[in-house]
Amino acid sequence: MTSPFVQKLRHGACLTEEDALLLDQLARPVHVAQAHHDILMEGDPPHTLTLILEGWACRYKQLDDGRRQIIALFLPGDLCEPYGILPHFMDHSLGAITAIRYARIRPDEMRALARANARIEEALWWDMLLQSAMQHEQTVSFGRRLAAERLAHFICELRLRLALVGLADETGFELPLIQSQLADAMGLTAVHINRTLMELRAAGLIELQRKQLTIRDPEALRNLAVFDPVYFHLDQRKDCNG
Amino acid sequence: MTSPFVQKLRHGACLTEEDALLLDQLARPVHVAQAHHDILMEGDPPHTLTLILEGWACRYKQLDDGRRQIIALFLPGDLCEPYGILPHFMDHSLGAITAIRYARIRPDEMRALARANARIEEALWWDMLLQSAMQHEQTVSFGRRLAAERLAHFICELRLRLALVGLADETGFELPLIQSQLADAMGLTAVHINRTLMELRAAGLIELQRKQLTIRDPEALRNLAVFDPVYFHLDQRKDCNG
DNA sequence: CGGCTAGTTGACCAGCTTCAAGTATTGTGG
DNA sequence: CCACAATACTTGAAGCTGGTCAACTAGCCG
Numbered sequence: 001m002t003s004p005f006v007q008k009l010r011h012g013a014c015l016t017e018e019d020a021l022l023l024d025q026l027a028r029p030v031h032v033a034q035a036h037h038d039i040l041m042e043g044d045p046p047h048t049l050t051l052i053l054e055g056w057a058c059r060y061k062q063l064d065d066g067r068r069q070i071i072a073l074f075l076p077g078d079l080c081e082p083y084g085i086l087p088h089f090m091d092h093s094l095g096a097i098t099a100i101r102y103a104r105i106r107p108d109e110m111r112a113l114a115r116a117n118a119r120i121e122e123a124l125w126w127d128m129l130l131q132s133a134m135q136h137e138q139t140v141s142f143g144r145r146l147a148a149e150r151l152a153h154f155i156c157e158l159r160l161r162l163a164l165v166g167l168a169d170e171t172g173f174e175l176p177l178i179q180s181q182l183a184d185a186m187g188l189t190a191v192h193i194n195r196t197l198m199e200l201r202a203a204g205l206i207e208l209q210r211k212q213l214t215i216r217d218p219e220a221l222r223n224l225a226v227f228d229p230v231y232f233h234l235d236q237r238k239d240c241n242g
Numbered sequence: 243m244t245s246p247f248v249q250k251l252r253h254g255a256c257l258t259e260e261d262a263l264l265l266d267q268l269a270r271p272v273h274v275a276q277a278h279h280d281i282l283m284e285g286d287p288p289h290t291l292t293l294i295l296e297g298w299a300c301r302y303k304q305l306d307d308g309r310r311q312i313i314a315l316f317l318p319g320d321l322c323e324p325y326g327i328l329p330h331f332m333d334h335s336l337g338a339i340t341a342i343r344y345a346r347i348r349p350d351e352m353r354a355l356a357r358a359n360a361r362i363e364e365a366l367w368w369d370m371l372l373q374s375a376m377q378h379e380q381t382v383s384f385g386r387r388l389a390a391e392r393l394a395h396f397i398c399e400l401r402l403r404l405a406l407v408g409l410a411d412e413t414g415f416e417l418p419l420i421q422s423q424l425a426d427a428m429g430l431t432a433v434h435i436n437r438t439l440m441e442l443r444a445a446g447l448i449e450l451q452r453k454q455l456t457i458r459d460p461e462a463l464r465n466l467a468v469f470d471p472v473y474f475h476l477d478q479r480k481d482c483n484g
Numbered sequence: 485c486g487g488c489t490a491g492t493t494g495a496c497c498a499g500c501t502t503c504a505a506g507t508a509t510t511g512t513g514g
Numbered sequence: 515c516c517a518c519a520a521t522a523c524t525t526g527a528a529g530c531t532g533g534t535c536a537a538c539t540a541g542c543c544g
Contacts, residue, residue, distance in 0.1 A: 063386060064468060084363075085367035089477070128326075140303050144309040147531075179490070187384060187385025191493090192533070233329050233330070388499075421523065432522090434500055434501070436523065437525085
């Protein structure tokens with residue numbers, strides 16, 4: 001049973017069993033947080049990196065007048081910061097969406113491990129490349145895609161991310177977000193998210209009930225989103241033999 | 243005369259004269275590109291990192307139907323990718339806005355230099371932290387800020403970035419973007435950028451003529467943007483003495 | 485069962501886009 | 515250095531996407 005962290009990183013580089021062990025040893029001890037609780041708040045000194053082991057979390061910022069923007073979602077296996085540096089003070093908050101288990105990792109240990117192990121270093125850089133590429137897609141979504149396209153793209157991306165850690169298949173995945181959280185994540189309002197979900201349902205693209213998202217027509221959904229997974233850079237890994 | 247790259251990095255770590263020399267030696271030979279020309283196009287294999295030495299460039303994506311989104315602007319001293327890895331194929335394009343001078347750097351050389359020199363490594367990680375933080379602010383802008391707030395924030399951020407490399411002072415800076423480029427950078431249309439600029443001018447916040455942007459009322463502009471530069475992490479550097 | 489939270493829907497409104505026309509500015513060849 | 519073309523900017527009118535407000539319905543949990 002490999003951890004989601006290792007499972008994800010194996011899409012970016014060839015990791016041996018020993019590499020996997022080294023990574024998992026870093027990810028201890030395990031902490032927990034309840035749903036809706038903050039792991040780190042804006043202004044806090046972080047002290048460590050945060051690695052999500054189980055459950056969903058998010059990076060968000062809150063404006064003075066209450067407007068809230070979820071900047072990124074973090075899924076099992078996700079490292080919430082670039083691994084090599086910690087800010088002295090957080091410029092955003094890190095919140096648990098569901099109940100989560102997470103590990104706190106010191107960046108100097110992470111750096112030491114990467115320095116000692118080229119495969120692990122490669123995998124971590126690939127992870128940063130992916131993180132960064134998803135950020136870029138988000139800018140495109142927010143800047144140029146209509147609500148339905150944006151939502152469709154979001155679903156396609158989430159499905160692929162979850163598939164990389166064995167939490168989604170072709171037919172769908174568990175989506176623990178309520179509509180107001182979806183709204184904060186997509187730069188829309190809850191009411192409009194509702195209408196847009198209804199639209200996708202009416203078009204026969206998806207179903208969503210009791211937190212279970214089912215993709216009824218994957219091709220039509222991808223077409224609407226114009227979703228092209230090249231930005232996941234899954235071709236980055238050389239063949240893993242020997 | 244220190245290069246903008248070194249000048250910027252010195253805000254993130256204490257670099258000696260020797261460090262500066264090492265960095266500048268990496269940034270050779272120098273290439274040029276004309277305004278409006280692409281340095282790299284989506285799908286290209288990049289071979290090297292790109293470091294902007296002079297002029298403005300941008301990362302952008304083009305959708306099938308012609309919609310275009312500028313994802314990031316690159317100013318003198320900016321590295322256009324995370325320094326440790328190259329994708330096999332570009333998932334976006336890199337275009338020159340003005341005529342530019344740039345250097346092509348091999349990531350393995352960059353990594354070797356960072357590995358050999360802790361100060362340089364620290365500076366490069368700080369640069370990534372800043373790059374990433376700006377991306378986050380952009381998500382907040384696109385998701386939750388009105389056009390005038392978004393534009394005001396954009397101007398405040400640009401002014402500070404340019405100030406870090408000596409290309410802006412309190413009163414303003416040269417802004418080589420035409421309004422349709424501004425629009426592509428901010429997720430709006432050229433017409434609305436025009437109206438919003440007019441609005442900021444009418445409110446006495448800025449002037450903009452012949453590519454020269456003058457900030458008439460810095461405090462009012464910051465207030466409108468709710469611009470807080472903590473996300474630049476300028477406190478990250480320890481005191482540079484001895 | 486009752487109270488709370490989440491989801492749904494309608495009516496109306498605001499911000500931004502689109503389309504179109506006109507004005508200013510810039511660049512270029514004679 | 516001017517004339518003229520091309521590009522950039524400005525403005526108005528109308529329309530669309532998404533926001534706001536408000537009410538109602540459906541789950542969920544003690």
